[in-house]
Amino acid sequence: MCRLRASTMAEFTGGDDYQAEFDPKAYLGYFKFGEDTLGEEYLNFLLSACESFKEIILEAFDWTPVVKYVCELEGNRYRGWKKQIVLKCDVHKSNPLDPIVLPPADGLVSSLCLEAACKDLTTYRIALKNISSLLKHLVLSGDLSCSFYMVGPKRFSCLVLKEEFLREALSETGFIIQEFEVLVRDDNIDDSSDFSGKVFILARKEEAI
Numbered sequence: 001m002c003r004l005r006a007s008t009m010a011e012f013t014g015g016d017d018y019q020a021e022f023d024p025k026a027y028l029g030y031f032k033f034g035e036d037t038l039g040e041e042y043l044n045f046l047l048s049a050c051e052s053f054k055e056i057i058l059e060a061f062d063w064t065p066v067v068k069y070v071c072e073l074e075g076n077r078y079r080g081w082k083k084q085i086v087l088k089c090d091v092h093k094s095n096p097l098d099p100i101v102l103p104p105a106d107g108l109v110s111s112l113c114l115e116a117a118c119k120d121l122t123t124y125r126i127a128l129k130n131i132s133s134l135l136k137h138l139v140l141s142g143d144l145s146c147s148f149y150m151v152g153p154k155r156f157s158c159l160v161l162k163e164e165f166l167r168e169a170l171s172e173t174g175f176i177i178q179e180f181e182v183l184v185r186d187d188n189i190d191d192s193s194d195f196s197g198k199v200f201i202l203a204r205k206e207e208a209i
């Protein structure tokens with residue numbers, strides 16, 4: 001039996017904590033452009049798809065500064081959103097967009113969400129199954145071996161994920177992995193999160209063409 005001191009046990013932060021205490025402005029601090037922040041590598045990856053899709057549906061978060069930055073990186077002029085659709089999403093529901101029902105999107109980007117939303121690996125598998133109903137292709141990014149991250153003064157829990165688990169859970173959920181890239185963390189000076197690396201995955205549903 002293993003006993004942990006209360007101070008080292010990470011308390012799970014769920015939907016209510018996000019509703020009440022997740023400060024988007026403080027969180028956006030991770031994505032300070034050109035300042036080598038923890039989130040900067042995600043920017044190169046995150047919205048490069050924006051030229052490829054006619055319509056992008058977002059979670060309730062203003063990504064405009066990030067989109068501008070990615071457009072600059074890619075040498076494109078930022079022309080604003082043609083149309084912005086924001087929907088509520090709960091990955092614990094079998095239809096995460098309930099009560100709205102949409103046909104499967106060509107592509108869905110899920111970044112740093114599932115490990116924040118899920119309290120254990122079983123819940124993660126179910127959430128993966130739930131979001132798979134929304135899409136044909138999945139672009140999944142996240143942190144490896146992360147147990148917490150700070151947003152301003154608030155500590156949020158994170159489900160510790162390993163590469164082997166992700167490969168196995170995706171394939172069990174009916175995904176074919178097309179690309180799987182891991183970036184190992186090379187700094188240890190920032191203690192606002194304890195992740196060991198970042199993962200970027202492209203997968204398609206088995207039945208998707």
Ligand SMILES: C[S@@+](CC[C@H](N)C(=O)[O-])C[C@H]1O[C@@H](n2cnc3c(N)ncnc32)[C@H](O)[C@@H]1O
Nearest residue numbers: 014015018089090091092111112113114116117
């Ligand atoms: C670390 S932030 C990631 C934000 C953004 N996707 C990114 O790439 O930076 C974790 C996000 O998970 C979302 N989240 C937490 N529980 C969720 C749930 N049950 N369903 C959907 N999203 C959830 C929070 O609203 C928050 O935006």
